[in-house]
Amino acid sequence: MPDLKISEIFYSIQGESTYAGLPCVFIRLGGCNLRCNYCDAAYTWKEEKNQEIESILSTIDTFSCNLIEVTGGEPLIQKRTPELLTRLLEKGKTVLLESNGSIPIDKIPDGVIAILDVKCPDSSSGNSFHPDNLRLIRKRLQKSSGSCELKFVLSSKKDYLWARDFVIQHALTGLLPILFSPVQQRLTPPDLANWILEDILPVRLQLQLHAALWPDISRGV
Numbered sequence: 001m002p003d004l005k006i007s008e009i010f011y012s013i014q015g016e017s018t019y020a021g022l023p024c025v026f027i028r029l030g031g032c033n034l035r036c037n038y039c040d041a042a043y044t045w046k047e048e049k050n051q052e053i054e055s056i057l058s059t060i061d062t063f064s065c066n067l068i069e070v071t072g073g074e075p076l077i078q079k080r081t082p083e084l085l086t087r088l089l090e091k092g093k094t095v096l097l098e099s100n101g102s103i104p105i106d107k108i109p110d111g112v113i114a115i116l117d118v119k120c121p122d123s124s125s126g127n128s129f130h131p132d133n134l135r136l137i138r139k140r141l142q143k144s145s146g147s148c149e150l151k152f153v154l155s156s157k158k159d160y161l162w163a164r165d166f167v168i169q170h171a172l173t174g175l176l177p178i179l180f181s182p183v184q185q186r187l188t189p190p191d192l193a194n195w196i197l198e199d200i201l202p203v204r205l206q207l208q209l210h211a212a213l214w215p216d217i218s219r220g221v
């Protein structure tokens with residue numbers, strides 16, 4: 001079996017989910033099938049090294065942290081990612097998986113907290129959300145151990161209106177946590193906050209915590 005392609009493994013503060021603020025070990029996998037114009041992890045598109053799952057688990061053990069996030073790039077383009085997730089669960093870890101939403105989520109093991117992006121029009125990756133994933137999310141949430149969150153990263157008012165309509169059209173509020181996050185330098189948090197309040201939209205405004213904490217550090221945080 002081929003190894004996993006790894007970009008980096010590091011310890012930081014979780015910044016973009018309902019787990020934001022907690023210490024977390026990140027396994028950042030290499031490679032991505034999208035090219036978002038605000039990508040802050042573009043180095044993962046090419047820069048990667050092969051690492052066996054046993055070796056990744058040994059590295060994880062050195063951190064003594066129970067919260068682990070597998071991210072990318074896009075983790076689900078690698079066939080062995082579900083195996084890595086299963087092994088982490090077997091070690092008793094709380095496991096988050098961040099995916100860009102473009103790949104069906106049916107291979108993600110139960111027990112993993114799946115955090116899926118829905119790419120908005122001004123990301124340059126609009127229309128990438130896989131058409132099966134809304135059905136798979138509902139199926140996942142029916143299981144007692146199934147968990148999922150949806151994240152919209154917004155560049156503009158156009159993105160906000162698109163995301164708002166997506167959430168309403170698919171009756172997603174109340175079903176799972178919905179995260180609205182502004183792209184830094186494109187959309188101000190107060191503008192986004194005001195739009196959410198005006199629409200009385202039950203979504204969670206999310207700021208990129210790691211970017212606020214370490215604005216001058218572009219990786220490993």
Ligand code: SF4
Nearest residue numbers: 032034036039073100
């Ligand atoms: S999906 Fe994520 S890693 Fe891939 S290009 Fe978009 S922001 Fe970058």
